[in-house]
Amino acid sequence: MPPIISVNKLSKTYPTGLQALKNINLDIERGEIFALLGPNGAGKTTLISIICGLARPTSGTVLADGHDIITEYRRARSLIGLVPQELTTDAFETVWATVSFSRGLFGKPPNAAHIEKVLKALSLWNKKDNKLMTLSGGMKRRVLIAKALAHEPRILFLDEPTAGVDVSLRKEMWQVVRSLRDTGVTIILTTHYIEEAEEMADRVGVINNGEIVLVEKKAELMRKLGEKQLTLELQHPLESLPEALAPYRLKLGAGGTEIVYTYDIQRGDHNIAGLFSALAHSGIQFRDLHTKQSSLEEIFVKLVREAK
Structure with missing residues (x-):
């Protein structure tokens, strides 16, 4: 079975001359949790932004379930959900309204049953009528996940999903991520909490200075490199x-x-x-x-x- 994401010879150079990505080759398998690790400035967010259509590559190709992100951008983007690092929400909207609106942005018809299912899975159902300004930081992050799932994507990017979240809520969100994987959603996770990747990931990729250093199954990586x-x-x-x-x-x-x-x-x-x-x-x-x-x-x- 072909990979759900295929990155081939991908490079990105900004107008300032900064080369953020250098000839990246990466395949992500269907239904896996893939942890992308790297220090600040390594190129993680640039790589995610290109795959999600938020930035254009300088060279190379990316396929999302066989669809080119440039020439078939509508189809490719409809398959992808993104939970960004920043808590960007409309403070005066309700949880229900903001998640439903996100679904509409992808041209999907209203589906109250799906929105209800997503909110219940994320323990947001009892908050559905709350204004976003009244929610805690952890709950707002759950709303971001709900927005990313509103259009029923098959690929979900979580960019630092538990940043600023307390330990108990972080563990609850780990369980949410596992349950999503169990439904067939492929999850790509970036995190600075290495124990998070150790707990959840099937495979681990390490990026540094815009280059992929290593991609390996987590258990095999620890067997090979673990003293x-x-x-x-x-x-x-x-x-x-x-x-x-x-x-x-x-x-x-x-x-x-x-x-x-x-x-x-x-x-x-x-x-x-x-x-x-x-x-x-x-x-x-x-x-x-x-x-x-x-x-x-x-x-x-x-x-x-x-x-x-």
Whole structure:
């Protein structure tokens, strides 16, 4: 099955000479949650703006479900919903009116049942007659999602959807996003909350300096690039490590009461059995041990640092 979004050799240079995107190639699969990560100024919003028809590319092509965003812009845009970073709402409109109006902008006939379904899914039904000025920031962000879903898109872009949202509401919105994916909507998410991508994404793409650094399934990415740490809690503290343990590149921690062994399974640069044998030979005893794998945030920081 062809990808629902296909980006081919896409570049964008602004009149100032800033090259925001450099020969981007990216395919997004149907029905997945795709997290696009990158530091500020990496090109995330420019890429989204081009796909959604808010900016024109300098070169390259983008297909939305097979429709060119330039030559078939009406059809392409009807498939896409966008939730922007900024809270842009008409303060004097009601929730119902603003969501219904958004549907009409795409030439869709009125459909009260669909609007009701969207508002209920986002826990906005009891707020449908409220003026937007009376809503909290988190509720206004839900209204933006409802507006983006009003015309029944098959592709939904969420640009920093939980910025400024408290933890409990953020988790509720994660559940909303998952339920949308379950109905067949493809979701592209940008976020600075890396745990959000770690929690929700099927695949992760990293962009930096206008270039795609990596695209990988989340689980595979963490398997390939995630270092592991083995921490041994010692029975007796050490002032320094014996010379015989130097090949293992160990570190002392917690005031000499812990030994930390960092290794990478993918590269095969570990020898835990040998380490235990060397510890015993050196007369070092431990009372407990635990392991930790790198988080997606640590992997992201490493990738961005290496790409500079």
